[in-house]
Amino acid sequence: MESEYKLLSGAMVTLALATATLVVVPYMQLSDVPPPEGLKPYTEAQLRGREVYIANGCVYCHSQQPRSQSQAPDFQRGWGRAPVAGDYYYDHPHLLGTMRTGPDLFNIGARQPSVDWNLGHLYEPRAYVPGSTMPAFPFLFKLKDKADADDKVVNVPPSYAPSGQVIVATPQALDLVEYLIGLDHTYPVKPNAALR
Amino acid sequence: MDTVTILLLTFILSVTGLGIFIWSLRRNMFDENPEAAGVIFSTGEIGHIEDPSATAAQKAGLQKTVADSGTAVVDPSLAGQLKVELAERLEADQSTAFVVFTFLCCAIVWLVLASVFGLISSIKLHDPEFLTQYAWLTFGRTRTLHLNMVAYGWAPMAAFGVAIWTLPRLLKTHLYGGRFAILGCMLWNAGLIAGLGSIAAGINDGLEWLEIPWQVSVLIVLGGALIALPLVFTLQNRKVDHLYVSIWYMGAALFWFPVLYLVGKIPGVHFGVEQATMNWWFGHNVLGLYYTPIALASVYYFLPKIIGRPIQSYNLSLIGFWALAFFYGQVGGHHLVGGPVPHWLITLSIVQSMMMIVPVLAFSVNQHLTMRGNFRTMVYSPTLRFIVLGAMMYTLSSVQGSFEALRSVSTVAHFTHFTVAHAHLGLYGFFSLVMFGAMYFVMPRVMSWEWPHPKLIVLHFWLVVTGFGIYFVTLSIGGWLQGLAMLDASRPFMDSVRVTIPYLEGRSVGGAIMTLGHLVFAVHFALMALRYGPSRVGPALLHGKRQPVVQAAVGA
Numbered sequence: 001m002e003s004e005y006k007l008l009s010g011a012m013v014t015l016a017l018a019t020a021t022l023v024v025v026p027y028m029q030l031s032d033v034p035p036p037e038g039l040k041p042y043t044e045a046q047l048r049g050r051e052v053y054i055a056n057g058c059v060y061c062h063s064q065q066p067r068s069q070s071q072a073p074d075f076q077r078g079w080g081r082a083p084v085a086g087d088y089y090y091d092h093p094h095l096l097g098t099m100r101t102g103p104d105l106f107n108i109g110a111r112q113p114s115v116d117w118n119l120g121h122l123y124e125p126r127a128y129v130p131g132s133t134m135p136a137f138p139f140l141f142k143l144k145d146k147a148d149a150d151d152k153v154v155n156v157p158p159s160y161a162p163s164g165q166v167i168v169a170t171p172q173a174l175d176l177v178e179y180l181i182g183l184d185h186t187y188p189v190k191p192n193a194a195l196r
Numbered sequence: 197m198d199t200v201t202i203l204l205l206t207f208i209l210s211v212t213g214l215g216i217f218i219w220s221l222r223r224n225m226f227d228e229n230p231e232a233a234g235v236i237f238s239t240g241e242i243g244h245i246e247d248p249s250a251t252a253a254q255k256a257g258l259q260k261t262v263a264d265s266g267t268a269v270v271d272p273s274l275a276g277q278l279k280v281e282l283a284e285r286l287e288a289d290q291s292t293a294f295v296v297f298t299f300l301c302c303a304i305v306w307l308v309l310a311s312v313f314g315l316i317s318s319i320k321l322h323d324p325e326f327l328t329q330y331a332w333l334t335f336g337r338t339r340t341l342h343l344n345m346v347a348y349g350w351a352p353m354a355a356f357g358v359a360i361w362t363l364p365r366l367l368k369t370h371l372y373g374g375r376f377a378i379l380g381c382m383l384w385n386a387g388l389i390a391g392l393g394s395i396a397a398g399i400n401d402g403l404e405w406l407e408i409p410w411q412v413s414v415l416i417v418l419g420g421a422l423i424a425l426p427l428v429f430t431l432q433n434r435k436v437d438h439l440y441v442s443i444w445y446m447g448a449a450l451f452w453f454p455v456l457y458l459v460g461k462i463p464g465v466h467f468g469v470e471q472a473t474m475n476w477w478f479g480h481n482v483l484g485l486y487y488t489p490i491a492l493a494s495v496y497y498f499l500p501k502i503i504g505r506p507i508q509s510y511n512l513s514l515i516g517f518w519a520l521a522f523f524y525g526q527v528g529g530h531h532l533v534g535g536p537v538p539h540w541l542i543t544l545s546i547v548q549s550m551m552m553i554v555p556v557l558a559f560s561v562n563q564h565l566t567m568r569g570n571f572r573t574m575v576y577s578p579t580l581r582f583i584v585l586g587a588m589m590y591t592l593s594s595v596q597g598s599f600e601a602l603r604s605v606s607t608v609a610h611f612t613h614f615t616v617a618h619a620h621l622g623l624y625g626f627f628s629l630v631m632f633g634a635m636y637f638v639m640p641r642v643m644s645w646e647w648p649h650p651k652l653i654v655l656h657f658w659l660v661v662t663g664f665g666i667y668f669v670t671l672s673i674g675g676w677l678q679g680l681a682m683l684d685a686s687r688p689f690m691d692s693v694r695v696t697i698p699y700l701e702g703r704s705v706g707g708a709i710m711t712l713g714h715l716v717f718a719v720h721f722a723l724m725a726l727r728y729g730p731s732r733v734g735p736a737l738l739h740g741k742r743q744p745v746v747q748a749a750v751g752a
Contacts, residue, residue, distance in 0.1 A: 004443075004447060007439065007444055007447060007448065008447060010216075010518070011447070011448035011452065011521055012455075014518075014521040014522045015452055015456075015481075015485065015525055017209070017212075017525065017526070018477065018481065018524075018526045019455075019525075021526050021541070021544060022473050022474070022476075022477035022526060022529060022541065022545075023459065023470075023473065023474045023477050025205075025541075026469070026470045026473045026474075026537070026538060026541060027466075027470050029538060030467075030468065030469055030470045031467075031470070033469075054400060054402040055337075055398030055399070056331070056334055056336045056337065056398065057335065057336015057337055057339060057340050058336060059336075059402070059404070060336055060340070060404075061336075065534075065535050067607075068534065071534050071607055072534070072607065072682070072683055073683065073684070073685035076685045077685070077689060082536070083535075083536040084536055085468065085469040085537070085538075087536065088468035088472075088536070089468060091467075091468050091471075092467060092468075092471075093401060093402040093403050093466075094403075094468055094469065094471045094472045094475070095402065096469075096472045096532070096535060096536075098404065098531060098610075098611065098615070099612075099615075099616075100611035100612065100682060100692075101321070101613075101693070102693075103689050126324075129690065131690055131693060131694055132690075132693070133321060133322065133324045133693055133697075134324060135320060135325075135328050135335045135336075136325060136328045137328070137334065138328055139328075139329065139330060139331045139334075
């Protein structure tokens, strides 16, 4: 080929085709998908918790998209039904995830609704799940000699507790747990909600 | 989406494809055109080897192998003209020296930093209590820092450096607008440093591959646009009629990337599941339409250049280019197999992933036929060793990727470390190895100085090849077992975690050896930049007391 203009316009046409199929058409198709009736918008605390989730890269090990029963035993594991596009109506940015170094969290709020369990698990995952490879998040907690009146004290199994000190959850840890226990998509969706 | 719309879209696509095909036939683009393949050689240069990274003995061996194979014959009557043109080329090489040096220095720094963060992240996966006290060292951030240092540091800096160096050679002219590239490089790196700082501090946009906050990304977009300017200026001042296939790949890639990044980073447009499809449209295209074309362009230039023999079938390379441009852009949806996205999109991406076998085979067959009878040259040419191995890894990773997109394979491999191993086969086994090779070729020309210790090149090669071999094999096996464990409803989820541990440890060992290789490379690079060791190719600027021995013109 002798003309750089033809080369570059050809290259731009192929990219435009790709953009049309993977970005523009999905945009048009998905822009009027309504949220399911059972889905509630995030609260302020949950949105703050979602930011903590993003800041610490939870998405790199946890997906939020159980697979259908025909593909994988996700439902039997208690991770929930296959999601539909509307389930992500309030998600900016999306956190679908691509790895399952840890389990899917689409319905973690239904599986582990306890604030205390979640806080303790963030402080030291191996105290609750032997063999877990999840990092501990000590920087989301403070060690104090004595808890103040409005402190949320975290109780971990005695062998993991610091001697003579109490573990107090920071606001970030509380927000994150608020977000996690809010992840509950167990409401029913219309059977035809999946997109062809 | 209903059936009528799909049919209509398919119809439009097919007609467009047919139109392009007819147009290309009318433009005689599929005709035999051996002159076009020879455009990277000076008059009478075919049959002469070129590898600035080789020692005198290696060069002699290289030349002898090529001469013995009889695949490219020197025409002695053109020797006079060749001498003139080689002198011109040496001058053209000088015009890029400073710009290329700047980019490659940045590349080396990011390579070393990225390796360190990759290693830290790898260790954390099997030793979760390692470095947990500080937020910026938590796995979710070190992993992201590693990815961004590779994706926006090492890879583009090396790619820009090599692309800018090859441009004047392919267009037989000087580099025009090098100042813009330097400015662009500064803006880009400033943006990258600010972006990495944000990620470490916990501020990011939350999308894989697009973590750098968009407010900071503006710098990278501006920098990228400035870096593309020399391409435009140099193209305008070219002295060749035919644009060699490397120019196609580089030119397209340098224009594709800013568009990709801009669309990906526009704030406030993307939402929910649509954002996920955009995310993987970007994530896969940054590999397929940016790193891959630049590395392919390098292979298409350096491989024939080193063995002094034009590419076997020039037309095959053109088919490869357009097939890549068409199919690669649409494969991203295979990252969402089984996800809550429209089914037609997944199917389209799977089909296009399989179609990628076409350009991959076009490339592989072509390179193989060019090398045929000349494989012994790899013994003598340090550059070729990296480049040929890298090109083979391209075939391997692409074919693997095509099959990984199939629903049956994806069901096991998706969500596991198998995908991570595959991604590294592409970006490391292919892209990085080719860039190592290209840098070994380019740097002696840039510095007018030989690589001071040829043994360090050998050491670098074997460290990264061994390290990466361990990395890829262990992680692939571990990932596959992880996927099988996850699919077995009778086994608890924790089985899929435990089964990976020995393989993740193996990956850390491989990664550590790779990092060691990179350190060897970085030290060697620094020694050369500071002009230690004997020079045999050009004038000495530092260490003036040593007398350089200037070699004979051909192949120098």
